[in-house]
Amino acid sequence: MCGLVGLLTSDGSGRRLREGFPTALHCMRHRGPDEPGGTWSDDDLVLGFNRLAFIDIEHSHQPLRWGPPESPDRYALTYNGEVYNYLELRAQLAADEGAVFHTEGDGEAVVAAFHYWGPGAVARLRGMFAFAIWDTETRTLFLARDPFGIKPLFMATGPGGTAFGSEKKSILALLDSVGGGRDLDPRAIEHYTVLQYVPEPETLHRDITRLESGCHATLTPGSAPRIQRYFTPQFDIRPFTSGGEQRRYDEIAEVLSDSVAKHMRADVTVGSFLSGGIDSTAIAALAIRHNPDLITFTTGFEREGYSEVDVAAESAAAIGARHIVKVVGPAEFASAIPEIVWYLDDPVADPALVPLYFVAQEARKHVKVVLSGEGADELFGGYTIYREPLSLKPFDRLPGGLRSAAGRLSARIPEGTRGKSLLHRGSMTLEERYYGNARSFDDARLRAVLRGYRPEWTHTDVTADLYATTRGWDPVARMQHIDLFTWLRGDILVKADKMTMANSLELRVPFLDPEVFEVAQRLPTDQKLAHGTTKYALRRALEQIVPGHVLHRKKLGFPVPLRHWLAGTELHDWARETIAHSQTDQIFDKAAVLAMLDEHRAGTVDNSRRLWTVLVFMVWHGIFVEGSITPTIADREYPVTL
Template identity: 45%
Template sequence: MCGFVALYNIKNHPVSSEHLKEMTDVITHRGPDDSGFFTDCQVGLGFRRLSIIDLEGGKQPLSNEDGDIWIAFNGEIYNYQELQAWLKDRGHQFKTESDTETIVHLYEEVGFDCPKHLRGMFSFMIWDRKKQLFFGARDHFGIKPFYWTETEDFFAFGSEIKSLLKVNGVHKKVNPTSLYHYLTFQYVPDPETMFDGIHKLPPGHQVMIKDGKLTIEPYWKVEFTPEEKPFSYFVDGTRQILEESVLKHRVSDVPRGAFLSSGIDSSSIVAMLRQHEEVKTFTVGFDIPGYSELDIARDTSQFLKTDHHEVKISAERYLQELPRLIWHQDEPVADPSAIALYFVAELASQYVTVVLSGEGADEFFGGYNIYREPHSLRMFSSLPGSMKSALRQVAGVLPDGVKGKSFLIRGSKSVEERFFGNALIFSEELKQKVTMSNLSNDPAYVSPFKITSEIYKGAAGYDDVTKMQYLDIHSWLRGNILMKADKMTMANSLELRVPFVDPKVFEFAAKIPTKYKIAEGTTKYVLREAMKDLLPPQIKTRKKLGFPVPTRVWLRGEFYSWAKELIYSAEVDEYINKAYVLYMLDEHKEGKVDYSRRIWTILIFMLWHQIFIEEKYCFGPFVSPYIETRRKNLETFRVG
């Protein structure tokens, strides 16, 4: 796990190492152990290393034996040993035991099909001297970030936007369309970012520059292929593929641990990991009742006999760290749990360099409670369109708060009309209030329906639950779940691994029929049955809790004055109707309406704007204070 940058000078001018160093210095937190640079005429690669595999030999940028193919790579390849053995049989000569060199020789062997063979998390750029081309790719689901931009002089690539902001000709400017989408989804959907002119390479895509022209194309796509087989087949197969994935994700030359919450996802990972080794586990919680998983995680730890560690976060500390953590995120992501994740990562970084976690289980195995909605709305499925339209009109005139109004509205809509993913913060009507704009007359405006409808096209023919999973994999998983997981762990120089988010695991999960995913009044039914003998009984039946953070409570108390001051001081009047935001804040404080998610979404954008656009905060290279402690732990790990 590391960070990379890459430059391609469009005018064929030399790239300077000093420029690359400036770009990599700002992401020192991603790789505090080492740095490296390579330049060749109009191209340059820069790298920051967090040493995980082949501690001595895995330095980057790295080349083949002839020095005509160079790579900068962020991530881990879990099938690299099998690929390495195959490549050696094909006559390739290796000088290291690193997974990085495996990608180089794989590219030599199969060319642009290289990413299709990789099992892991990755973003990389390869410079092919002979062919004079730049080639890069991002992993199947977007575990690792990959940003790019174009200026008059450069194509620039990197693991974080902060690096690209150091490129000559890149200007810090808000993308108004991205802001509109952020207000819907609480993050900016691929392929755009909140910065005008800076883009994400979508997961499962590759990029190539040849003769100064950039092209992007997919190398893989998500496909669900349900099979009619006995329930036991899917239970046994789920257990088998997950155990195999956890084994693959154990590979490292540094100490490992795991995050542990109150749910089945992380508990399953810990239980499978515990079958092979002693495990250190880490949990975060809060003082407020209903907002802490500490007790349940502690009980699970005792059941699994792990070496457990926990941290409890106060409102004061949460708010104190918030600006720097928004800086680490690069873009505004209005998920309060992202900040909580930072604190448990900080705790883990005192003991280990690698942690395993349970992200992705909900999207792959059908775990979100909202996935039960199609079953609850099944009575509407046989109604003709005209009757559904009439029901919607009737519901529309009912006063807010009338029981059944929301049920009628949602039942009268198709899944494509009602489901935007796991977050729908502001409706189109409310967005016009909060931005003081008539969106329909704005030529730059793109409806969020345009974003989701393009995704739904790939799910045509699936049942409604599978359509919801498909949408979440293409939006919520990559835009929120994996983004916050990467940024908040790497802020602590900690490598996060997600065994559920694995191509082989998905390949099997995609075969499970919906009747086995949503069953017996619960979600993730196959997964629960597959794991039941490894976990405490209460974990198997526990409903999805999420990662609760008490911002709802704090905005009525400890955060109220801070929020009000931020609203007044942020220079975002051209984007945000501050009077309406202040109205929501006061209504929320008085307990009249729960506006916490909407308020938090606006506040995070305002804080992001102060940090990146107004530059009211100054953050430099940051390295976890626990790095030296971890290095001592590594020596103990080697001896042990």
């Protein structure tokens, strides 16, 4: 796990521009404190790299040079991530292609696979990655990102060339070199305000984008990136054959066990995050089979009823793991927000990222790698909202006119009246009502708070193409597909990457594995949602793996008492001061935001998530636009191995 940055020039000025790379690399020193500041250049390209070493620690330095025997330095590679099947790939490449390797790491497997198998090699990589391969003979740059978007890759193209890197801050440091601007994108701002995150490929800066998950790009000096999608998740649902249920459950358990085993490959200590839910508990229970001294980590809050600490501790004891808890108070929570937002690059208004930051900070004192349970809900049907198509099925039989009438009727029913929400949501199609697992503002509130509101920039702008490609699918599978392309890669994986890498800690996610997905994609709806529970097939598969007290618990993650803190003394004054000092009057109607805060404190409406969305943006704007907020970013020194 590392940080890469590069600049492909349009005018052959690569060697000269190498002098400006220390700033771009220093912006993301937290991603690679073991070997910071590695650079390589030729006339067309500059590469920079900060290494956090896990495999083949004494070697596998980057930027890495590799080539076939007839041209041993043909390629230059910078590579962020881990390819867990690298041992199998190296063996296959050596046997079938005669590939020669000079290290014991996975980086050489990546570049050798590209040389012998071409761009199609990306689909054979089982892991998380973002990498750049420069071919010195064809003068071609190849960029690629993993299937689910676990690892980030930002890009900016202008008259001077294309900059790319693991962190947006590094791209901002190179914008002058490529000729890009720093204007904000109003469409992306609206998307963020509605969704609580900026959806790919956008960022809040108009001239900086992200290479999307499951895509690769090819560039030559002076050309724009040619982007191609190599992986599209398809839910190829297949009903169970008679007597086949247990075989499918066994298959889930086997492929997940294999994935965890592969994710444990490292020359350093691997720990595991552990909340009170089934996903992280399953990962930890499988991991301890490979590391009997496994350490697990969780976090809680100084408020009764908002902690998974007790359940996590019970789970750790049941599987025999050593367990460490980090408790976070409201003052510590608030004081860390500017630093956390700086690490995020773009705002993400998910309060769960704050406890994730603190538990990662605690874990890094003990281990260098942790496993976690992200992705299980999207693959196996874990969100309660996935049950909605079942409850709204009677509305599907209504003629269009009657459904519209139900919507008009719901508008006349007073707020809080039982049945109002059911009528309102039942009157809409799936495409109209669902655009992922997050929504801060409805249209009326958005219009009141966001200046320059454009209704065509809301959910259909983000999800229309995704729904078009899933027409005719089971509605639950369509919702999963939407979440894979929106909520998972826009929120879940961003906070997982940013908050752990902020602490120079690598997070690995065994559920988001191509072979696990291949099994999960075939599950019919009645194996996701059954007997009043979610992730039914996964729970059945894990009956002999996770402790009984966890098997049927709802997923809670690291719940945050945000509603209480914003209404009370803990965060209310901080929120009011943030709003007052923010120079975002041209973006938000601050009077309307303050009215929401007053409304929330009075207890008439829970505005906590809407307020948090605006507050996080204001902090981001203060750091990256105004320069009025200067986070304290510590230079942390860690040993190479733990």
